Amino acid sequence: MQGKKAEEGTKNAKKVNLFDHNSLKHMLDESVSEIVTSRGYVEDARMSNVRLFIGTVIIVIALFAEFYKKKFPGNRDFLIGCIGSVTSTGLVVSSKLPRFSDLYTLNIKSGDPRSISAGKPVEFSKSVTQWFTKDGVLVEGLFWKDVEALIDDYLGEPKKKK
Known part of the structure; x- marks a missing residue:
């Protein structure tokens, strides 16, 4: 019975090849998208x-x-x-993971920086090794905590005490 529960736990885990730069970035970007939408923001396609x-x-x-x-x-x-431009407002979330680097940089800024409700742009850079196990499983709790802290920083909310 214990073996079945352990199997089910690993099925839900997000696992990635640590040597594949693109899959690492894709996994982190998908998780950021989940976190931002869970905070009430709607993904605008x-x-x-x-x-x-x-x-x-x-x-x-x-x-x-x-x-x-x-x-x-x-x-x-x-x-x-025939030339024109389109502008939008909202939250702009962008990320970088340079090739041959372990530093994942996440930026959050307003889609319309001139808006009264626009917050100051925020970003963080951390090593991806802090969020993945040796087997390539994403430790979602740690990653969610870091991204949510960045969102709170953008919104100007006070930091939560432990």
Whole structure:
């Protein structure tokens, strides 16, 4: 019976190959996404969808411009009219894990820094060795604690005493 419980515990554990840089970063990024959404923030996929749509439109425009009757100086106004930008507000969470490095850097900042509700940007850098066992299992409790402390720091909430 004890063996079954131990097996079930390892099935739920997030395990990764410690020598695979991309899978390490992916695992940590997915965990950050879980933590941020558990704090009440909603993941906004609209920006990704807008980027895909804009990319498709740009490809169509590029094809149209390629076969347009006029060459570059003549179609300049048409091309300028096709350029635009999209802005968004909200929480921006980004991470870095440089190749051949064990330092994972997590940044949290406002999507609109000019907003009154925007907090000051915060970040931390820690070695991934602090969150993984020798077998490559993510110790979620430690990682959640660090990420939640960073979110609290961004929100300006006082640190919790042990």
